Amino acid sequence: MTTTTPRSGGPAPGLAPEPDYGTPAVRGEATAGVTVDGRHVQVPPGTSVMRAAREAGIEIPKLCATDRLAAFGSCRLCVVEVDGAKGVPASCTTPCVDGMVVRTDTEQVRQVRHGVMELYLSDHPADCAGCARGSCEMQDLARRTGVAQVRYGLVDTPTATHVDGGAARDVSNPYFDYDPQACIVCSRCVRACADIQGTFALTVQGRGFDARIAPGPTDFLGSECVSCGACVQACPTDALVEKSVVQLGMPTRAVDTTCAYCGVGCSFRAEVQGSGPETRVVRMMPSKAGGANEGHSCVKGRFAYGYANHPDRQMHPMVRDSIDQEWRVVSWEEAVTRVADGFRAVQAEHGVGSIGGISSSRCTNEEVYVVQKMVRAAFGNNNIDTCARVCHSPTGYGLSQTFGTSAGTQDFASVDETDVMLLIGANPTDAHPVFGSRMKRRLRQGAQIIIADPRRIDLVRTPHVEAAHHLPLLPGSNVAFINAMAHTIVSEGLHDEQFLRERCEDVEDYLQFIVREENSPETTAEATGIPPEQLRAAARLFAAAPNGSIYYGLGVTEHSQGSTMVMGLANLAMVTGNIGRPGVGVNPLRGQNNVQGSCDMGSFPHELPGYRHVGLDDVRDIYESLWHVTISPQPGLRIPNMFDAAIGGTFKGVFVHGEDIAQSDPNLHHVRQALTSMDLVVVQDLFLNETAKYAHVFLPGSSFLEKDGTFTNAERRLNRVRPVMPSLVGKDEWQIVCDIATAMGYPMHYESAAQIMDEIAATTPTFAGVSFARLDEEGSMQWPVNDKAPHGTPTMHVDGFVRGKGRLVPTVYVPTTETTNRRYPLVLTTGRILTQYNVGAQTRRTANSTWHPEDVLEMHPADAQMRGISTGDRVELSSRVGVTTLTALVSDRMQPGVVYTTFHHPVSGTNVITTENSDWATNCPEYKVTAVQVAVANAGRADLAARAGTDTVDPVAGVADAEVARR
Secondary structure, eight states, X not given: OOEEOOOOOOSOTTOOOOOOOSSOOXXXXXXXXXXXXXXXXEEOTTOBHHHHXXXXXXXXXXXXXXXXXXXXXXXXXXBOEETTOSSXXXXXXXXXXXXXXXXXXXXXXXXXXXXXXXXXXXXXXXXXXXHHHTOXXXXXXXXXXXXXXXXXXXXXXXXXXXXXXXXXXBOOSSSEEEOGGGOOOOOHHHHIIIXXXXXXXXXXXXXXXXXXXXXXXXXXXXXXXXXXXXXXXXXXXXXXXXXXXXXXXXXXXXXXXXXXXXXXXXXXXEEEESOGGGOEEEEEEEOTTOTTTTTOXXXXXXXXXXXXXXXXXXXXXXXXXXXXXXXXXXXXXXXXXXXXXXXXXXXXXXXXXXXXXXXXXXXXXXXXXXXXXXXXXXXXXXXXXXXXXXXXXXXXXXXXXXTSXXXXXXXXXXXXXXXXXXXXXXXXXXXXXXXXXXXXXXXXXXXXXXXXXXXXXXXXXXXXXEOSEEEOOOTTOHHHHHHHHHHHHHHTTOSOHHHHHHHEESHHHHHHHHTSXXXXXXXXXXXXXXXXXXXXXXXXXXXXXXXXXXXXXXXXXXXXXXXXXXXXXXXXXXXXXXXXXXTOSXXXXXXXXXXXXXXXXXXXXXXXXXXXXXXXXXXXXXXXXXXXXXXXXXXXXXXXXXXXXXXXXXXXXXXXXXXXXXXXXXXXXXXXXXXXXXXXXXXXXXXXXXXXXXXXXXXXXXXXXXXXXXXXXXXXXXXXXXXSSOOTTSSOHHHHHHHHHHHTTOOOOOXXXXXXXXXXXXXXXXXXXXXXXXXXHHOOXXXXXXXXXXXXXXXXXXXXXXXXXXXXXXXXXXXXXXXXXXXXXXXXXXXXXXXXXXXXXXXXXXXXXXXXSSOEEEEOHHHHHHHTOOTTOEEEEEESSOEEEEEEEEOTTSOTTEEEEOOOOTTTOGGGXXXXXXXXXXOOBOTTOEEEEEEEOOGGGHHHHHTTTSSOOOTTTTHHHHHHHHO
């Protein structure tokens, strides 16, 4: 019996795929000269013949090979002849040596490939939908290998295969389907899940013709699969395919852009159909050229982009006189006039300092820059703050004090050369999953990790990865912990004396401080909860590492001693000499996509762009001469000061750009009271968020798919954000800000976002060499980019610190004032989860809610048993400032006395119960330490429990009634 090959198809016109060289690049000097089909190419020794051929412009047919995975050598489609070698070796597993001569298209090679391809096609449907649409490689390979018919018989039904006689498709995952009939068991998906993602969710079950790919004993949705998309991207057939491709067909063009979720800053190719307003995104493909992600992705960046077209999105400006009224749609002209006239009226009555602005880390550098410029030039004050202050401002303060610059020291690739990682207050596999996968890969290669976290995160123990030490320190004890680490290292003589002597200042004062008994593991054990010998062992491991690196997150910064702790981490890096080379450093894992950039752009009331204080005459002169205004040398109001002043009656108007302060800020009662005390609240966002409930003017924003600009990720990498489609609301966000400033009497105008970056580069030394043209030509760059580093700076502080010598700062441990007592005996700490993001405004409007439809409260079995609580119970979570209701999850991931939740759903109102305690230096809220009590929800919360599945509940509104019921 013979069958015909699949119907014709192929890549869509105008959509050139990224080149696939078959095997990963080999580092080293290109000293091996290889001749492939008469073409000469120089490659590093050990480079595969397949890759060398591709670099010579010759593409060898392949199925199991891809340049994102180590060579496997199973498909035998890539065979070649090598002079002097026997047989026809696989080109993917044959390394190049100098003088090698390779032939890829001999008669023997063609015969072998023809036979191999026939076998593969016998296990592939003749009516493959993927081949017809162009999402399956089999059609093209059949053509290239000359296979027009298949001699090997199939069972009678045309769609059945030897793989699985008619097995049903697995459509359980909301984003992609698995069709075992189209699978050729090349194992690329299995290897991608293991080697790239590190989840090991996929296996090959059975042997021979009975072999099939399976996500364990269940379907994809019920498996350990994290929906990163690596398997879908690796699959050469239609066995694993995006639902969007099945529904819409193949894309016709692609636009390179940057993900708008976490601080990893992954590069993507937005593959789309149509143009202009008719543009439809078919899929987001992670770019192999991406400096941060190198072709990998997570479920959010890869699939959760549908919010950009969600029905909840607001497309028109709206106004109202009172927050009790309904919204009225108006033109852009009327909305801008309302904002400008309203702010001028407020200032006329209450003074120039009675209004301010809040910028967002979800916006581009260019948008953030014009917002702070509007506040300083049009509003005439320094009342500008950013959501970055409520997460990572201690990073800026602490690292500037010790190193002289307000950013991390390394690029992400640096982790590939580390030997021991100290991970504290961060959960990369959930909050920064692409970098988390890279960490896991390095751990599988032999590096070790010390994890200091109140919760047993996945990296403590996950497939093929286990921490050398998990130190479950108590929330609020970070500084005591880091002092004890440094105390052990210095008192045992494990510190790097030469580095301290040559590179640091204030050394003797610090060493005398850190060896005090008050900093010993024994003395601090009561505060940290860590057995002294366990802490000492971890400290010795870190000190002995050839390369020791520190990675941290919001579990470090969102404390009353956040700034002190950042300085403590910097001290530890300097004491051990782990600064200034690959594999080491102090590396903050930023929360949102542009936290670093929003700080860089001058979004703080005391700093102009580039972290230069407003009190410096020479810095103000730069902007005053360019902007033709006088800038106050006095710092303006931070967000908490704005709220206090609003309640006090002196702050009456605010412009909130892309930030939901009524959900993300602490003590929501206080936030709501402040917002209702203002005369004019202006919100610019995609959706009518919680803050918009208190707004008088709503200005629609643009999604990242419509933005033109740059984001700066956690490694200081500037990535281009390119518009995939025109703005759906008719204006770019920076244009709207300029319109408001102009209407207020200060003309602001730019021809493009590129011109804004030109102004940033002209006025900010660390960005002196940055331009859209250079980024478009060279790809991403890490600041500083200047004459000394024209192509950027992957590693900071190589020969010396930015401030000259590193400064060692004594870090005295001061316990938080937020303490437990008999009424509030537990400590609440917060964090994030893989499938949701920040306040959930984006991810809640995608299928990501399949995995995490609500925030839950994790608690230890002992704490749950004492209170009669089981998993699934509705429980009341109360603190000194508020109360809310959540669903309980009893979990031994927690330690006794500590409970944990996320803040992705407004119905949960997690920040109803967080206090106003904050970092002493920056006012960063102490989200990570709140004394609480947990009890089975009583009748006073029944109304909230009944509506827990919606986002329409206002957790703040029901607090008074709940408090009465609880008492």
